[in-house]
Amino acid sequence: MGGYPNPMWTGPPVGETPFTHETVRRDLALLERRGELSRVHGGATTPQAPVGEEASFTERSGALAAEKQAIGRAAAGLIEPHQTVVIDVGTTALEPARALPADHAGVIATPSLLVAAEVSPGPRVEVLVSGGRLRPGDLACSNAQAVQFFTDLRADAVFVGSGGLAPYGLTDFHLDEVATKRAMLANASHRYVLTDSTKVGRTAAHRVCELSGFDTLLTDTPCPADLRTALDRAGTTVIVA
Structure with missing residues (x-):
């Protein structure tokens, strides 16, 4: 296999068999659940590698759940009563919605x-849905109708999800949804990007914007040095939940 997949692993306890197919499969599965690697045919790759296809909603929902919840709580803490707030699609972007207080008042x-x-269910929340073509799994709406909806909406804050975040900029897997994200970011007073650590250093196929295209990054781990330098140059604030 060309080496054990976890660089921090120092070997099995004395008396144990170093490698078996069963232990390797088990440990690969554990590391994948932690977001430390992605299994591919014949081996594994680190999450920083470029990616061409997004995992299913079910797979992504089970990865780094506690970290995504922490990001969601931090994001919800930035939402003030009676604001108009845009919340994007994705498993991380879903968490601010879950973390809002039951008595929250405002427009989502x-x-x-x-x-x-x-x-x-919030009795004091007005919910606006963009409409458009529905993508299964994430149940995300996109197309010209969704773009026009967000072009005509002036929001106090927007929380955008991420397919990848690297010095190159914010990227996404779904071409139809890139224009929607751009419209969200262009028409909000405060622009936040939500990125769990599996997306940091990765690049999806379609660029949404440069790092200067948003104000604040909310993530669950400190950024690598090259990305942090690029964020500093762009004037982007980083909040680690």
Whole structure:
């Protein structure tokens, strides 16, 4: 296999068999759940490698759940009563909706039916859904209708999800949704990007914006030096939840 997949592993306890197919499969599965690698045919790759296809919603929901919740709580703490707030699609972007207080008052606009379902029970929340073509899994709306919806909406704050974040900029997997994200960012007073550590240093296929295209990054781990330098140059604030 060309080496054990976890560089911090120092070997099995004395008396144990170093490698078996069963232990390797088990440990690879554990590291993948932690977001430390992605299994591929014939081996594994680190999460910093470029990626061409997004994992399913179910797979992403089970990865780094506690870290995403921490990001969500930090984001929800930035939302003030009676604001108009845009919340994007994705498993990390879903967490601010879940973390809002039950008595929150304000307008929540979203292209995500999952976000809409989370916030709709709030008796003092007005929910606006963009409409458009629905993508299964994330239940995300996109197309010209969604873009026009966010172009015509002036928001106090927007919380955008991420397919990848690198010195190159913010990227996403879904071409149809890039224009929607750009419209969200262009028409909000405060622009936040939510990125769990599996997305940091990665680049998805489609660029959304440069690092100067948003004000604040919320993540669960300190950024690598090259990315932190690029964020500093862009004047972007980093909050580690």
